[in-house]
Amino acid sequence: MELKSVKGIKIDPKIFTFKFSCDCKGECCNYGVYTDFKEYNRIISLKEEIINLMDESQSKNIKEWFEEPQKDEDFDSGIAVGTEIINDKCTFLDKNGLCVLQRLAIQKGLHKWSFKPIYCILFPLTIYENTLTIDDEHIDRLSTCNKNNINNRTIFEHCKEELLYFFGEDGFNELLKIKDEILVNNGVV
Numbered sequence: 087m088e089l090k091s092v093k094g095i096k097i098d099p100k101i102f103t104f105k106f107s108c109d110c111k112g113e114c115c116n117y118g119v120y121t122d123f124k125e126y127n128r129i130i131s132l133k134e135e136i137i138n139l140m141d142e143s144q145s146k147n148i149k150e151w152f153e154e155p156q157k158d159e160d161f162d163s164g165i166a167v168g169t170e171i172i173n174d175k176c177t178f179l180d181k182n183g184l185c186v187l188q189r190l191a192i193q194k195g196l197h198k199w200s201f202k203p204i205y206c207i208l209f210p211l212t213i214y215e216n217t218l219t220i221d222d223e224h225i226d227r228l229s230t231c232n233k234n235n236i237n238n239r240t241i242f243e244h245c246k247e248e249l250l251y252f253f254g255e256d257g258f259n260e261l262l263k264i265k266d267e268i269l270v271n272n273g274v275v
Contacts, residue, residue, distance in 0.1 A: 092218075092261050095217070097218050097261065100220055101211060104242075106239065106241040118170060120161070121169065122167075123155060123166070126167040129201065135190055136190060140180065143172075143173050144172060145170075145172050145177060150170055151178075160214060160216065187202050246258075
């Protein structure tokens, strides 16, 4: 079966039926995240403002923030740069479990995700081989964001805000049409 796509990204139909729960405590950030090289450069350009928001559990040495860049076709630039793990959490996560990139955006009056890497925003979804799918390997490591569904919601229902941000309103409406078609074809609706 050929996968439907939105804005050139194929859509894994599992996102509409996969049951998921999240009692968010920032646990998913404990392992760091990959950023596109363009996102990496934007973050580095904000280094002074970011440093001002960091606490004693974070490194203010920008040379410790990121891993070495690597080729990865799932990123727009073709280059991924991972964030380092400092004190058992992503370098940008403070001692209260809050992301300094998100705090900076809010402080500047911007959308809360303006400076966050798209892979952060989308989790528990990910883009793999140009397909929006479930990051089930990462989910399996977590106790608060996981498959132990206590609210009978799907990942799609849980991530509507993130998907709207990622695809925009037009793209999200296309995604809704794909969802309806898949659910009808599978006898779910």
